[in-house]
Amino acid sequence: xxxxxxxxxxxxxxxxxxxxxxxxxxxxxxxxxxxxxxxxxxxxxxxxxxxxxxxxxxxxxxxxxxxxxxxxxxxxxxxxxxxxxxxxxxxxxxxxxxxxxxxxxxxxxxxxxxxxxxxxxxxxxxxxxxxxxxxxxxxxxxxxxxxxxxxxxxxxxxxxxxxxxxxxxxxxxxxxxxxxxxxxxxxxxxxxxxxxxxxx
Amino acid sequence: xxxxxxxxxxxxxxxxxxxxxxxxxxxxxxxxxxxxxxxxxxxxxxxxxxxxxxxxxxxxxxxxxxxxxxxxxxxxxxxxxxxxxxxxxxxxxxxxxxxxxxxxxxxxxxxxxxxxxxxxxxxxxxxxxxxxxxxxxxxxxxxxxxxxxxxxxxxxxxxxxxxxxxxxxxxxxxxxxxxxxxxxxxxxxxxxxxxxxxxx
Numbered sequence: 001x002x003x004x005x006x007x008x009x010x011x012x013x014x015x016x017x018x019x020x021x022x023x024x025x026x027x028x029x030x031x032x033x034x035x036x037x038x039x040x041x042x043x044x045x046x047x048x049x050x051x052x053x054x055x056x057x058x059x060x061x062x063x064x065x066x067x068x069x070x071x072x073x074x075x076x077x078x079x080x081x082x083x084x085x086x087x088x089x090x091x092x093x094x095x096x097x098x099x100x101x102x103x104x105x106x107x108x109x110x111x112x113x114x115x116x117x118x119x120x121x122x123x124x125x126x127x128x129x130x131x132x133x134x135x136x137x138x139x140x141x142x143x144x145x146x147x148x149x150x151x152x153x154x155x156x157x158x159x160x161x162x163x164x165x166x167x168x169x170x171x172x173x174x175x176x177x178x179x180x181x182x183x184x185x186x187x188x189x190x191x192x193x194x195x196x197x198x199x200x
Numbered sequence: 201x202x203x204x205x206x207x208x209x210x211x212x213x214x215x216x217x218x219x220x221x222x223x224x225x226x227x228x229x230x231x232x233x234x235x236x237x238x239x240x241x242x243x244x245x246x247x248x249x250x251x252x253x254x255x256x257x258x259x260x261x262x263x264x265x266x267x268x269x270x271x272x273x274x275x276x277x278x279x280x281x282x283x284x285x286x287x288x289x290x291x292x293x294x295x296x297x298x299x300x301x302x303x304x305x306x307x308x309x310x311x312x313x314x315x316x317x318x319x320x321x322x323x324x325x326x327x328x329x330x331x332x333x334x335x336x337x338x339x340x341x342x343x344x345x346x347x348x349x350x351x352x353x354x355x356x357x358x359x360x361x362x363x364x365x366x367x368x369x370x371x372x373x374x375x376x377x378x379x380x381x382x383x384x385x386x387x388x389x390x391x392x393x394x395x396x397x398x399x400x
Protein backbone atom coordinates (compact mmCIF):
# COMPACT_ATOMS: atom_id res chain seq x y z
CA UNK A 1 0.00 0.00 0.00
CA UNK A 2 2.58 2.55 1.14
CA UNK A 3 4.58 1.93 -2.00
CA UNK A 4 1.73 3.44 -4.03
CA UNK A 5 1.61 6.67 -2.04
CA UNK A 6 3.76 9.32 -3.69
CA UNK A 7 6.70 10.31 -1.50
CA UNK A 8 6.93 14.08 -0.88
CA UNK A 9 9.70 14.39 -3.46
CA UNK A 10 7.53 12.73 -6.14
CA UNK A 11 4.97 15.55 -5.98
CA UNK A 12 6.30 18.32 -8.25
CA UNK A 13 7.79 21.26 -6.35
CA UNK A 14 5.36 23.78 -7.81
CA UNK A 15 2.43 21.65 -6.65
CA UNK A 16 3.87 21.26 -3.17
CA UNK A 17 4.19 25.06 -2.91
CA UNK A 18 0.54 25.61 -3.88
CA UNK A 19 -0.72 22.94 -1.47
CA UNK A 20 1.41 24.23 1.42
CA UNK A 21 0.22 27.80 0.84
CA UNK A 22 -3.44 26.70 0.72
CA UNK A 23 -3.04 24.89 4.03
CA UNK A 24 -1.32 27.89 5.65
CA UNK A 25 -4.05 30.30 4.44
CA UNK A 26 -6.69 28.14 6.10
CA UNK A 27 -4.89 28.29 9.42
CA UNK A 28 -3.25 31.75 9.42
CA UNK A 29 -4.92 33.67 6.60
CA UNK A 30 -3.17 35.26 3.64
CA UNK A 31 -1.56 38.16 5.51
CA UNK A 32 -0.24 35.88 8.24
CA UNK A 33 1.36 33.44 5.78
CA UNK A 34 5.03 34.17 5.09
CA UNK A 35 6.87 32.92 2.03
CA UNK A 36 9.57 31.35 4.21
CA UNK A 37 6.94 29.25 5.98
CA UNK A 38 5.46 28.21 2.61
CA UNK A 39 8.90 27.08 1.45
CA UNK A 40 9.53 25.18 4.70
CA UNK A 41 6.15 23.42 4.67
CA UNK A 42 6.51 22.60 0.96
CA UNK A 43 10.01 21.23 1.55
CA UNK A 44 11.11 23.46 -1.31
CA UNK A 45 14.11 25.79 -1.63
CA UNK A 46 13.05 29.37 -0.82
CA UNK A 47 14.22 30.58 -4.24
CA UNK A 48 12.03 28.06 -6.05
CA UNK A 49 8.91 29.99 -5.01
CA UNK A 50 10.09 33.01 -6.99
CA UNK A 51 11.15 30.73 -9.84
CA UNK A 52 7.59 29.40 -10.19
CA UNK A 53 5.85 32.59 -9.05
CA UNK A 54 7.92 35.58 -10.22
CA UNK A 55 5.12 37.85 -8.98
CA UNK A 56 5.78 36.63 -5.44
CA UNK A 57 3.21 36.41 -2.66
CA UNK A 58 0.37 37.96 -4.66
CA UNK A 59 0.82 35.69 -7.69
CA UNK A 60 1.01 32.60 -5.50
CA UNK A 61 -2.08 33.85 -3.64
CA UNK A 62 -4.07 34.23 -6.85
CA UNK A 63 -3.19 30.71 -7.96
CA UNK A 64 -4.09 29.20 -4.60
CA UNK A 65 -7.47 30.96 -4.65
CA UNK A 66 -8.28 29.86 -8.22
CA UNK A 67 -7.17 26.27 -7.56
CA UNK A 68 -9.10 25.99 -4.30
CA UNK A 69 -12.11 27.51 -6.04
CA UNK A 70 -11.97 24.89 -8.80
CA UNK A 71 -11.65 22.10 -6.26
CA UNK A 72 -14.61 23.25 -4.18
CA UNK A 73 -16.68 23.64 -7.35
CA UNK A 74 -16.49 19.85 -7.74
CA UNK A 75 -18.42 19.43 -4.48
CA UNK A 76 -21.63 20.79 -6.00
CA UNK A 77 -22.18 17.90 -8.46
CA UNK A 78 -20.58 15.43 -6.02
CA UNK A 79 -23.31 16.14 -3.46
CA UNK A 80 -26.28 17.08 -5.66
CA UNK A 81 -25.96 14.43 -8.40
CA UNK A 82 -26.69 11.46 -6.11
CA UNK A 83 -29.27 13.36 -4.01
CA UNK A 84 -32.88 12.26 -4.67
CA UNK A 85 -34.04 15.92 -4.70
CA UNK A 86 -32.60 19.44 -4.19
CA UNK A 87 -33.94 19.65 -0.61
CA UNK A 88 -31.95 16.57 0.39
CA UNK A 89 -28.98 17.92 -1.60
CA UNK A 90 -28.96 21.20 0.34
CA UNK A 91 -29.28 19.47 3.70
CA UNK A 92 -26.51 16.99 2.85
CA UNK A 93 -24.24 19.81 1.63
CA UNK A 94 -24.34 21.63 4.99
CA UNK A 95 -24.18 18.42 7.05
CA UNK A 96 -21.08 17.17 5.24
CA UNK A 97 -19.44 20.60 5.55
CA UNK A 98 -19.99 20.49 9.31
CA UNK A 99 -18.69 16.94 9.65
CA UNK A 100 -15.57 17.78 7.63
CA UNK A 101 -14.89 20.97 9.62
CA UNK A 102 -15.26 19.14 12.92
CA UNK A 103 -13.07 16.23 11.80
CA UNK A 104 -10.31 18.71 10.88
CA UNK A 105 -10.29 20.17 14.40
CA UNK A 106 -12.27 23.22 13.18
CA UNK A 107 -9.44 24.23 10.84
CA UNK A 108 -10.35 23.12 7.34
CA UNK A 109 -12.99 25.64 6.27
CA UNK A 110 -12.99 27.52 2.98
CA UNK A 111 -9.67 29.42 2.64
CA UNK A 112 -11.22 31.77 0.11
CA UNK A 113 -13.53 33.50 2.59
CA UNK A 114 -10.65 34.37 4.92
CA UNK A 115 -8.56 35.72 2.07
CA UNK A 116 -11.54 37.59 0.54
CA UNK A 117 -12.18 39.43 3.81
CA UNK A 118 -8.50 40.18 4.34
CA UNK A 119 -7.67 41.49 0.87
CA UNK A 120 -10.91 42.96 -0.50
CA UNK A 121 -9.78 46.45 0.48
CA UNK A 122 -6.05 46.13 -0.15
CA UNK A 123 -5.19 43.90 -3.14
CA UNK A 124 -7.17 44.34 -6.31
CA UNK A 125 -5.70 41.28 -8.12
CA UNK A 126 -6.44 39.06 -5.12
CA UNK A 127 -9.95 40.49 -4.73
CA UNK A 128 -10.58 39.77 -8.42
CA UNK A 129 -9.39 36.18 -8.00
CA UNK A 130 -11.84 35.70 -5.11
CA UNK A 131 -14.64 37.36 -7.12
CA UNK A 132 -13.96 35.04 -10.08
CA UNK A 133 -14.18 31.98 -7.86
CA UNK A 134 -17.45 33.07 -6.25
CA UNK A 135 -18.88 34.01 -9.66
CA UNK A 136 -17.95 30.58 -11.02
CA UNK A 137 -19.74 28.82 -8.17
CA UNK A 138 -22.81 31.03 -8.57
CA UNK A 139 -22.92 30.35 -12.30
CA UNK A 140 -22.62 26.58 -11.81
CA UNK A 141 -25.39 26.59 -9.19
CA UNK A 142 -27.61 28.80 -11.33
CA UNK A 143 -27.30 26.40 -14.28
CA UNK A 144 -27.99 23.37 -12.10
CA UNK A 145 -31.06 24.79 -10.37
CA UNK A 146 -32.38 26.23 -13.64
CA UNK A 147 -32.10 22.76 -15.18
CA UNK A 148 -34.05 21.44 -12.20
CA UNK A 149 -36.96 23.76 -12.84
CA UNK A 150 -36.35 27.21 -11.33
CA UNK A 151 -36.38 30.30 -13.47
CA UNK A 152 -32.80 31.62 -13.93
CA UNK A 153 -33.28 34.63 -11.65
CA UNK A 154 -34.66 32.47 -8.81
CA UNK A 155 -31.90 29.92 -9.37
CA UNK A 156 -29.24 32.61 -9.13
CA UNK A 157 -30.68 34.17 -5.96
CA UNK A 158 -31.05 30.73 -4.37
CA UNK A 159 -27.43 29.85 -5.19
CA UNK A 160 -26.18 33.16 -3.77
CA UNK A 161 -28.15 32.49 -0.58
CA UNK A 162 -26.67 28.98 -0.26
CA UNK A 163 -23.08 30.11 -0.76
CA UNK A 164 -23.57 33.08 1.60
CA UNK A 165 -25.14 30.93 4.31
CA UNK A 166 -22.41 28.31 3.97
CA UNK A 167 -19.53 30.80 4.15
CA UNK A 168 -21.06 32.62 7.10
CA UNK A 169 -21.90 29.42 8.95
CA UNK A 170 -18.23 28.41 8.60
CA UNK A 171 -17.25 31.68 10.34
CA UNK A 172 -19.57 30.99 13.28
CA UNK A 173 -18.83 27.26 13.43
CA UNK A 174 -15.07 27.84 13.62
CA UNK A 175 -15.41 30.47 16.34
CA UNK A 176 -18.00 28.50 18.34
CA UNK A 177 -16.36 25.10 17.79
CA UNK A 178 -19.77 23.69 16.90
CA UNK A 179 -21.55 22.40 13.81
CA UNK A 180 -24.80 24.00 15.06
CA UNK A 181 -24.56 27.08 12.75
CA UNK A 182 -24.06 24.82 9.71
CA UNK A 183 -27.02 22.64 10.72
CA UNK A 184 -29.25 25.68 11.34
CA UNK A 185 -28.26 27.42 8.09
CA UNK A 186 -28.72 24.14 6.18
CA UNK A 187 -32.18 23.67 7.67
CA UNK A 188 -33.26 27.20 6.68
CA UNK A 189 -31.96 26.77 3.11
CA UNK A 190 -33.49 23.29 2.81
CA UNK A 191 -36.84 24.83 3.79
CA UNK A 192 -36.32 27.49 1.13
CA UNK A 193 -35.50 24.73 -1.40
CA UNK A 194 -38.72 22.89 -0.47
CA UNK A 195 -40.67 26.07 -1.09
CA UNK A 196 -38.98 26.82 -4.42
CA UNK A 197 -39.00 23.28 -5.79
CA UNK A 198 -42.37 22.34 -4.30
CA UNK A 199 -40.93 19.27 -2.59
CA UNK A 200 -40.46 18.53 1.13
CA UNK B 201 -21.98 73.68 14.60
CA UNK B 202 -18.32 72.73 14.31
CA UNK B 203 -17.75 73.98 17.85
CA UNK B 204 -19.96 71.13 19.10
CA UNK B 205 -18.03 68.41 17.34
CA UNK B 206 -15.38 66.95 19.63
CA UNK B 207 -11.86 67.68 18.35
CA UNK B 208 -9.69 64.55 18.06
CA UNK B 209 -7.88 65.44 21.27
CA UNK B 210 -11.14 65.60 23.20
CA UNK B 211 -11.81 61.89 22.59
CA UNK B 212 -9.90 60.00 25.30
CA UNK B 213 -6.71 58.35 24.07
CA UNK B 214 -7.82 54.84 25.04
CA UNK B 215 -11.02 55.30 23.02
CA UNK B 216 -9.10 56.61 19.99
CA UNK B 217 -6.87 53.52 20.10
CA UNK B 218 -9.86 51.14 20.13
CA UNK B 219 -11.62 52.99 17.29
CA UNK B 220 -8.46 53.15 15.15
CA UNK B 221 -7.81 49.42 15.65
CA UNK B 222 -11.41 48.53 14.75
CA UNK B 223 -11.12 50.51 11.53
CA UNK B 224 -7.78 48.91 10.63
CA UNK B 225 -9.14 45.38 11.27
CA UNK B 226 -11.97 46.05 8.83
CA UNK B 227 -9.54 47.05 6.10
CA UNK B 228 -6.47 44.89 6.78
CA UNK B 229 -7.63 42.20 9.19
CA UNK B 230 -6.15 41.49 12.61
CA UNK B 231 -2.89 39.93 11.43
CA UNK B 232 -2.24 42.75 8.98
CA UNK B 233 -2.76 45.47 11.58
CA UNK B 234 0.46 46.63 13.25
CA UNK B 235 0.55 48.43 16.59
CA UNK B 236 2.55 51.29 15.07
CA UNK B 237 -0.22 51.89 12.55
CA UNK B 238 -2.82 51.82 15.33
CA UNK B 239 -0.84 54.44 17.27
CA UNK B 240 -0.44 56.63 14.17
CA UNK B 241 -4.13 56.45 13.20
CA UNK B 242 -5.20 57.08 16.80
CA UNK B 243 -2.82 60.05 17.03
CA UNK B 244 -1.54 58.49 20.23
CA UNK B 245 2.02 57.94 21.48
CA UNK B 246 3.14 54.37 20.68
CA UNK B 247 3.85 53.69 24.35
CA UNK B 248 0.31 54.63 25.36
CA UNK B 249 -1.04 51.47 23.71
CA UNK B 250 0.93 49.33 26.12
CA UNK B 251 -0.07 51.62 28.98
CA UNK B 252 -3.76 50.96 28.30
CA UNK B 253 -3.31 47.42 26.96
CA UNK B 254 -0.42 45.79 28.85
CA UNK B 255 -1.27 42.50 27.09
CA UNK B 256 -0.42 44.16 23.77
CA UNK B 257 -1.93 43.25 20.42
CA UNK B 258 -4.02 40.35 21.71
CA UNK B 259 -5.57 42.32 24.58
CA UNK B 260 -6.39 45.23 22.30
CA UNK B 261 -7.83 42.74 19.81
CA UNK B 262 -10.12 41.18 22.41
CA UNK B 263 -11.44 44.58 23.46
CA UNK B 264 -12.07 45.67 19.86
CA UNK B 265 -14.00 42.48 19.19
CA UNK B 266 -16.13 42.76 22.33
CA UNK B 267 -16.82 46.46 21.73
CA UNK B 268 -17.72 45.97 18.07
CA UNK B 269 -19.90 43.02 19.07
CA UNK B 270 -21.79 45.15 21.57
CA UNK B 271 -22.26 47.93 19.03
CA UNK B 272 -23.61 45.59 16.33
CA UNK B 273 -25.95 43.99 18.89
CA UNK B 274 -27.78 47.34 19.05
CA UNK B 275 -28.74 46.96 15.39
CA UNK B 276 -31.12 44.07 16.09
CA UNK B 277 -33.64 46.11 18.14
CA UNK B 278 -32.91 49.22 16.03
CA UNK B 279 -34.16 47.43 12.91
CA UNK B 280 -36.72 44.97 14.33
CA UNK B 281 -38.49 47.23 16.88
CA UNK B 282 -39.98 49.61 14.27
CA UNK B 283 -40.61 46.84 11.69
CA UNK B 284 -44.31 45.93 11.32
CA UNK B 285 -43.46 42.20 11.32
CA UNK B 286 -40.39 39.88 11.43
CA UNK B 287 -40.47 39.30 7.66
CA UNK B 288 -40.09 43.02 7.01
CA UNK B 289 -37.49 43.20 9.77
CA UNK B 290 -35.33 40.51 8.15
CA UNK B 291 -35.59 42.08 4.70
CA UNK B 292 -34.75 45.55 6.06
CA UNK B 293 -31.78 44.17 8.01
CA UNK B 294 -30.11 42.78 4.88
CA UNK B 295 -31.04 45.78 2.71
CA UNK B 296 -29.56 48.28 5.17
CA UNK B 297 -26.41 46.15 5.53
CA UNK B 298 -25.97 46.24 1.75
CA UNK B 299 -26.56 49.97 1.51
CA UNK B 300 -24.09 50.67 4.31
CA UNK B 301 -21.44 48.40 2.80
CA UNK B 302 -21.80 50.02 -0.61
CA UNK B 303 -21.72 53.55 0.83
CA UNK B 304 -18.45 52.73 2.61
CA UNK B 305 -16.78 51.72 -0.67
CA UNK B 306 -17.22 48.00 0.20
CA UNK B 307 -14.98 48.39 3.27
CA UNK B 308 -17.18 48.63 6.32
CA UNK B 309 -18.40 45.08 6.84
CA UNK B 310 -18.28 43.22 10.16
CA UNK B 311 -14.68 43.22 11.48
CA UNK B 312 -15.44 40.23 13.68
CA UNK B 313 -15.85 37.76 10.82
CA UNK B 314 -12.43 38.60 9.38
CA UNK B 315 -10.77 38.28 12.76
CA UNK B 316 -12.70 35.08 13.59
CA UNK B 317 -11.47 33.39 10.41
CA UNK B 318 -7.90 34.62 10.90
CA UNK B 319 -7.47 33.66 14.55
CA UNK B 320 -9.76 30.67 15.13
CA UNK B 321 -6.83 28.31 14.72
CA UNK B 322 -4.07 30.40 16.27
CA UNK B 323 -5.24 32.54 19.21
CA UNK B 324 -7.50 30.95 21.79
CA UNK B 325 -8.26 34.21 23.70
CA UNK B 326 -9.22 35.96 20.44
CA UNK B 327 -11.31 32.99 19.29
CA UNK B 328 -13.12 33.03 22.62
CA UNK B 329 -13.82 36.76 22.27
CA UNK B 330 -15.35 36.15 18.82
CA UNK B 331 -17.34 33.18 20.15
CA UNK B 332 -18.71 35.30 23.03
CA UNK B 333 -19.84 38.01 20.61
CA UNK B 334 -21.59 35.53 18.29
CA UNK B 335 -23.18 33.77 21.28
CA UNK B 336 -24.47 37.10 22.59
CA UNK B 337 -26.09 37.91 19.26
CA UNK B 338 -27.64 34.46 19.01
CA UNK B 339 -29.04 34.73 22.52
CA UNK B 340 -30.54 38.17 21.86
CA UNK B 341 -32.15 36.96 18.63
CA UNK B 342 -33.43 33.79 20.27
CA UNK B 343 -35.13 35.80 23.03
CA UNK B 344 -36.65 38.24 20.54
CA UNK B 345 -38.05 35.61 18.17
CA UNK B 346 -39.27 33.47 21.08
CA UNK B 347 -41.15 36.50 22.41
CA UNK B 348 -42.63 36.88 18.94
CA UNK B 349 -44.06 33.39 18.97
CA UNK B 350 -41.45 30.81 17.91
CA UNK B 351 -40.49 27.97 20.18
CA UNK B 352 -36.99 28.59 21.62
CA UNK B 353 -35.31 25.90 19.52
CA UNK B 354 -36.79 27.28 16.28
CA UNK B 355 -35.91 30.82 17.35
CA UNK B 356 -32.30 29.85 18.00
CA UNK B 357 -31.91 28.01 14.68
CA UNK B 358 -33.51 30.91 12.80
CA UNK B 359 -31.16 33.42 14.48
CA UNK B 360 -28.12 31.27 13.66
CA UNK B 361 -29.28 31.10 10.03
CA UNK B 362 -29.71 34.89 9.84
CA UNK B 363 -26.31 35.67 11.34
CA UNK B 364 -24.63 33.03 9.15
CA UNK B 365 -26.30 34.31 5.97
CA UNK B 366 -25.42 37.91 6.83
CA UNK B 367 -21.76 37.20 7.58
CA UNK B 368 -21.36 35.07 4.45
CA UNK B 369 -23.18 37.54 2.24
CA UNK B 370 -20.72 40.22 3.45
CA UNK B 371 -17.85 38.01 2.26
CA UNK B 372 -19.35 37.65 -1.22
CA UNK B 373 -20.55 41.26 -1.45
CA UNK B 374 -17.10 42.66 -0.61
CA UNK B 375 -15.38 40.40 -3.14
CA UNK B 376 -17.98 40.94 -5.88
CA UNK B 377 -18.46 44.67 -5.15
CA UNK B 378 -22.20 44.12 -5.28
CA UNK B 379 -25.13 44.12 -2.85
CA UNK B 380 -26.69 41.21 -4.75
CA UNK B 381 -25.56 38.50 -2.28
CA UNK B 382 -27.06 40.48 0.63
CA UNK B 383 -30.33 40.97 -1.27
CA UNK B 384 -30.50 37.28 -2.22
CA UNK B 385 -29.65 36.03 1.28
CA UNK B 386 -32.16 38.49 2.78
CA UNK B 387 -34.87 37.28 0.42
CA UNK B 388 -34.25 33.62 1.35
CA UNK B 389 -34.31 34.39 5.08
CA UNK B 390 -37.39 36.61 4.74
CA UNK B 391 -39.14 33.69 3.03
CA UNK B 392 -38.09 31.45 5.93
CA UNK B 393 -39.44 34.05 8.37
CA UNK B 394 -42.76 34.12 6.52
CA UNK B 395 -42.96 30.35 6.83
CA UNK B 396 -42.04 30.30 10.54
CA UNK B 397 -44.19 33.26 11.61
CA UNK B 398 -47.04 32.53 9.23
CA UNK B 399 -46.95 36.04 7.78
CA UNK B 400 -45.99 37.19 4.31
